[in-house]
Amino acid sequence: MSRHNLELRHGQHLTLTPALQQSIRLLQLSTLEFELEIANALTENPLLEQEVEEVDSHTESEHSVIESRTSDIEQDAPDKKTESFDAQNPDSGIDHEVSGDDFQNDHQEFTADLRRATPEDDFDDREEPARQSSLHEYLFEQLGTTRATPRDAALIELLIEELNEDGFLASSLEEIAGWMNPELGLEADDFKAALRLLQSFDPPGVGARDLAECLDLQLQFADPMRYPETKDPALLKVARALCLHHLNLLATGNMNRVREAIGCDNEMLRRAHALVMRLNPRPGSAWSKPAADFAVPDVLVRKVRHGWEAVLNEAIVPRLRINTMYAEALGRSRSGSHAALHAQLQDARWMIRNVAQRFDTILRVAQAIVKHQQLFFSKGWEAIRPLTLKDIAVELDLHESTISRATTQKFMLTPFGTLEMKRFFSTGLSSERGEATSTTAVQKRIESLIGSEDRTRPLSDSQLVTLLEKEGITIARRTVAKYRDLMRIPTAPLRKSQSGAA
Numbered sequence: 001m002s003r004h005n006l007e008l009r010h011g012q013h014l015t016l017t018p019a020l021q022q023s024i025r026l027l028q029l030s031t032l033e034f035e036l037e038i039a040n041a042l043t044e045n046p047l048l049e050q051e052v053e054e055v056d057s058h059t060e061s062e063h064s065v066i067e068s069r070t071s072d073i074e075q076d077a078p079d080k081k082t083e084s085f086d087a088q089n090p091d092s093g094i095d096h097e098v099s100g101d102d103f104q105n106d107h108q109e110f111t112a113d114l115r116r117a118t119p120e121d122d123f124d125d126r127e128e129p130a131r132q133s134s135l136h137e138y139l140f141e142q143l144g145t146t147r148a149t150p151r152d153a154a155l156i157e158l159l160i161e162e163l164n165e166d167g168f169l170a171s172s173l174e175e176i177a178g179w180m181n182p183e184l185g186l187e188a189d190d191f192k193a194a195l196r197l198l199q200s201f202d203p204p205g206v207g208a209r210d211l212a213e214c215l216d217l218q219l220q221f222a223d224p225m226r227y228p229e230t231k232d233p234a235l236l237k238v239a240r241a242l243c244l245h246h247l248n249l250l251a252t253g254n255m256n257r258v259r260e261a262i263g264c265d266n267e268m269l270r271r272a273h274a275l276v277m278r279l280n281p282r283p284g285s286a287w288s289k290p291a292a293d294f295a296v297p298d299v300l301v302r303k304v305r306h307g308w309e310a311v312l313n314e315a316i317v318p319r320l321r322i323n324t325m326y327a328e329a330l331g332r333s334r335s336g337s338h339a340a341l342h343a344q345l346q347d348a349r350w351m352i353r354n355v356a357q358r359f360d361t362i363l364r365v366a367q368a369i370v371k372h373q374q375l376f377f378s379k380g381w382e383a384i385r386p387l388t389l390k391d392i393a394v395e396l397d398l399h400e401s402t403i404s405r406a407t408t409q410k411f412m413l414t415p416f417g418t419l420e421m422k423r424f425f426s427t428g429l430s431s432e433r434g435e436a437t438s439t440t441a442v443q444k445r446i447e448s449l450i451g452s453e454d455r456t457r458p459l460s461d462s463q464l465v466t467l468l469e470k471e472g473i474t475i476a477r478r479t480v481a482k483y484r485d486l487m488r489i490p491t492a493p494l495r496k497s498q499s500g501a502a
Helices: 018-028 031-044 062-076 105-116 135-144 150-161 173-179 188-198 211-220 233-245 247-251 255-262 266-277 324-332 339-372 374-379 389-396 400-407 439-451 461-470 477-486 492-498
Strands: 048-050 299-304 307-312 320-322 411-414 417-420 428-430 436-438
Touching: 018 031, 018 339, 018 400, 031 048, 031 339, 048 339, 135 150, 150 188, 173 188, 211 233, 211 247, 233 247, 233 255, 233 266, 247 255, 255 266, 299 339, 307 339, 307 374, 320 324, 320 339, 324 339, 339 374, 339 389, 339 400, 389 400, 436 439, 439 461, 439 477, 461 477
Parallel strands: 299 411
Antiparallel strands: 048 320, 299 307, 411 417, 428 436
């Protein structure tokens, strides 16, 4: 029979305080996520506020705005009732401010019946979104000009809603028919005529169920002015055969087998292949561009007399402070009263300190990266040096996880574009001179060699190894193949076939 007893043991463990947890969370956020976090904090905490400067955009430049912010802090800090805190210098003081289109009625009724047959979606109660230029809207406009019956128009509308951003039908006709109300008696065959009409819409290839059908539709509805080759029936026949039956074989680059499978001569195959290569595998791509495909830089890199240096992007640094009125009222209140407000005051102070620490850490890491990668900012990717998270962590006396958080989804404006800071880290390969060469630089060199090759005689992986060895870079053929695959560069035979060479 077991005996129960009590023991008292001493031990130590690390506990993350709420302030430290907040600091870690703020550091790992992207710029957009950070702005949302600050906006939520300002909404929820009445003791935290943001100073907004009124600037005449017609008379002041960006440089003068930044200068005025600095001078305001330096000149007014002693007289302000709110204490200032410089985001770039956490030790300067404490603790409150941081710089920084309609169908007929019967068509509508039929559409409503179909939509109600789709479980989990209440289309009638859905609020209509703001009009935007999209593939779906473009197709709906074309549908409105057709003479389709209300029933067929409603079926086409359902198919349009099932298109993905590339213009492909995301679900099979059997699946779509299965979603319908059984009382309507709709089957997959009922959708075939509707799909055929949809596939005649612009852009050519829309409504396809796979890549082969997409390319074949573009050949069927090709504009003779844009694709004059389609006026040749024999050439068009070979091109359609390539799309419908031999795409996988074509992808191998073995043009002899493709020619034997189709039964044509080399010249006809070359012309048909060149025509297929001009087709668009993503007919909806022109409407699927993201609304915002840019990143806001956290750090700016500028040229100075002794090289390059990193500075914070002041435009994204919020200027936070404690609300003076609430702070004074709490100062006059009796101890223990307004406990909730006192807690919010502490939360506001934590937020201000942690925001400052976030930008200070990002800046320190960015400055260390720029220090190690001076040649990159002058010469580009082929001059980037090997650099690891551990190198920066040791130099700044920080943990590697902190460096990772400070560089993930944080961006740096450089002479070669806005880049994620994470891209400056890479391992090294040894060279004959005993120096380490960055794997990123080696990849860029491979890309450069392939970019300047003779398209009719592309470089094999073994030939790339030989060329790199002449430059003092020792690398295995399988490593070259791995880097080429990572950069999505096809093999030499496939590059030759894509160039139109027989």
